[in-house]
Amino acid sequence: MTVEATTISIRDGMFEVPTYRAGSGAPLLYLHAAGGIRRGFSQEMEALAKHYDVIVPTHPGWDDTKGLDQIDDIHDMVFYYQDFVEALGLESFYLAGHSIGGLFAAELAAARPDLVKKLVLICPVGLWMDEAPVTDIFTLMPNQLPAVLFGDMNNPVIPTLFKPPANEDEMAENMYFQLANFSATGKFIWPIPDKGLKKRLHRIKAPTLLVWGDRDNLVPPAYGPLFQSKIAKSQLATIAGAGHTVPLENTPEFEREVTAFLG
Numbered sequence: 041m042t043v044e045a046t047t048i049s050i051r052d053g054m055f056e057v058p059t060y061r062a063g064s065g066a067p068l069l070y071l072h073a074a075g076g077i078r079r080g081f082s083q084e085m086e087a088l089a090k091h092y093d094v095i096v097p098t099h100p101g102w103d104d105t106k107g108l109d110q111i112d113d114i115h116d117m118v119f120y121y122q123d124f125v126e127a128l129g130l131e132s133f134y135l136a137g138h139s140i141g142g143l144f145a146a147e148l149a150a151a152r153p154d155l156v157k158k159l160v161l162i163c164p165v166g167l168w169m170d171e172a173p174v175t176d177i178f179t180l181m182p183n184q185l186p187a188v189l190f191g192d193m194n195n196p197v198i199p200t201l202f203k204p205p206a207n208e209d210e211m212a213e214n215m216y217f218q219l220a221n222f223s224a225t226g227k228f229i230w231p232i233p234d235k236g237l238k239k240r241l242h243r244i245k246a247p248t249l250l251v252w253g254d255r256d257n258l259v260p261p262a263y264g265p266l267f268q269s270k271i272a273k274s275q276l277a278t279i280a281g282a283g284h285t286v287p288l289e290n291t292p293e294f295e296r297e298v299t300a301f302l303g
Contacts, residue, residue: 045098058097062081067095070085072099083288095130135158139284141164149244242270251294261278
């Protein structure tokens with residue numbers, strides 16, 4: 041599926057947001073992970089678009105977009121996303137987020153419970169346990185990253201995501217976007233991802249599905265029960281053999297879990 045981005049102007053052009061949208065039915069706002077979304081819909085988004093009107097905006101500062109200098113902290117990001125959904129005319133919607141997108145989704149659902157009908161958090165960051173630390177991605181070498189992201193290094197999706205660059209220009213472009221996106225990510229989770237979310241999770245009123253891979257080497261599976269204990273109407277689905285990129289590693293099971301929950 042080829043989905044072209046539409047640019048959404050927020051706050052009189054302060055933010056120019058490439059937004060990907062496909063499918064029909066109930067709107068599902070899907071907040072992407074740290075790697076960005078510049079290549080458009082990935083396979084789990086395509087799967088969900090068979091059931092819902094899937095809307096995937098680029099976070100400000102990711103994929104070489106402007107506006108991150110106008111966002112100082114997680115609270116500014118929450119206000120930004122309120123402006124974004126108002127610009128789209130969304131008054132009530134399903135909300136999903138993966139990894140740092142899960143952090144943003146949880147914060148938005150806590151701040152504006154009136155907006156979110158149901159919430160899906162996919163191995164979100166935002167909490168911290170000394171006995172099960174979240175892996176510091178900023179200290180990893182590029183060749184170490186796949187083993188942290190994937191539960192099974194023989195998964196056939198890996199070569200499609202980590203293709204060798206065709207030439208030096210493509211290699212430089214890939215490195216640039218990875219550095220830019222990780223730099224934007226660091227603004228919200230460095231040095232540790234605990235920025236007070238634990239004090240706000242109780243405000244989430246929407247029924248919530250937590251999805252985790254049982255081999256997540258980035259945000260350990262122990263965080264699943266921790267999130268569940270802090271969100272009143274929540275349930276946890278653990279997908280065997282998958283890691284942090286569970287939506288890509290086992291898209292059919294991910295699709296089944298999410299659609300069964302959202303309806």
